Amino acid sequence: MSAPAPLVALDRLVKHFPVRMGLGFSRAQVHAVDDVSFTIARGETLGLVGESGCGKSTLARCIVRLMEPTGGALRFDGADIAHLGTRALRPLRRRMQMIFQDPMAxxxxxxxxxxxxxxxxxxxxxxxxxxxxRKVDDLIARVGLSPDMAGRLAGALSGGQRQRIGIARALALGPEFIVADEPVSALDVSVQADILNLLKDLQVEFGITYLFISHDLGVIRQVSDRVGVMYLGRLVELAPAEAFYARPLHRYSQALLEAIAVPDPDRATRRRAPLTGDVPSPIAPPPGCRFHPRCRYATDICRSEEPPLREAGQGRLVACHHPNEA
Structure with a gap:
């Protein structure tokens, strides 16, 4: 029996932005998203992680078609929506929604x-x-607020209350798919836990599929079935969450995981040196593996040949010439 078709499927998706120089544009481009492919199954939460500027939010906006991709295919429920016009997209707006990062903005x-x-x-x-x-009152109550808040101005609410309202807004049309773009990064830690639990409860109740974006692997661990890692516009690793946290394969993933705060002092002292250096410019990505200027394991092949995203067993994909196999 064949596996069910994914709800969301990206095939070599690309998003480049022209670089403005004075009154015109140069030939240079910002490589925000480069050749990204993955699928999201119905009812699944795919966590997408990476440093600021790696292309996560741009990818999210392309997937829900707030931006039009430069190239590649983007399929939702089997239909390619990468280049649909405004009128053709309108029915899809009810089926896919977005929760934004900053509830104050x-x-x-x-x-x-x-x-x-x-x-x-x-x-x-x-x-x-x-x-x-009546529907609005029900939604406000469903996200843990009192329905009598319906008459209050959003500007008078706390950050946590605003994010709950953002979730209620996303739920209003009964979507099948929600992109949550850093939905707890602007909130206090105690509020973060409440929002994450709410999102998981809503997934169970309504069968929602999530793409959950964060720079925090600790948060991603709490919500995700699978984890994808982006670096400088490219997907460099994709794995089931349990396998990823037990042993990340890409050296960048390994560095990110080592950067998570550890409450055990003995474990903390055994860590390798933290990730150093800045992310290179997305206008002129380095040749070969884009991570090689910051990788202590880089060799000549890393500097000259870009590693493909390839199977690594047990449902894992990695783009690395020297994956972590320890």
Whole structure:
């Protein structure tokens, strides 16, 4: 029996931005996303991690078509949506939504909570005004807030309350797929745990598929079925979460995992040196493996040949000439 088709499938997706020079554009381009391929199964949470500037958020916006990819294929439920126009995308907006990173910036502070949560329902003409009001109250309650908050201005809410409203807004149209782009990075640690638990509960209740983006591997560990690692626009590792945290294969993944805070002083003293150096410019990525200028294991082949993303057994993929096999 064949495996069910994935809900989301990327095939060599590319997003480049032209570089503006004065009043015009140069021939240079920002390589924000380069040749990225992966799938997300229905009901799965794929965690995507990497340093700031690696292309995670750009990739997220391409997937939900807030940006149009430069090249490659992007399939949602089997249909290629990479280059669909605004009208053709409209029905898909109900099926895919996004939770944004900064709850203080992603909500209009001059709108009421009820208006923000109900906007999508009104735009898509779902229900009567009375039915929409009841739906909004139900959604606000479902994310752990009192329905009487519907009349309050978003600007008067705390960061955690705003993020719950952002989640309610994303849920309003009953989406199958949600991209959560750093949804807890701007929140206090105690609030983070509540939001993560809420997202997991909603997944179980509604069968939602998530792409969960973070720079924090500790957060990714709490929510993900599989983990993908991006570096300078490329996917360098993809693995089941348990296998990834037990033994990351890419040297960059290994460095990220070693950077997680460890409460045991003895373990902390046995760590290797932390990742050093800055991420190279995405305008002029280094030749060969893009990580080689920061990798202590780099050899001549790393500097001259770009490693392909290849099978490494047990559902794992890695793009490294010298993967961690210890």
């Amino acid at each position: 992603s909500l209009n502070p001059r709108k009421t909570v009820g208006e923000i949560v109900g906007d999508g329902l009104a735009i898509h003409g779902i229900g009567t005004p009375a039915e929409r009001r």
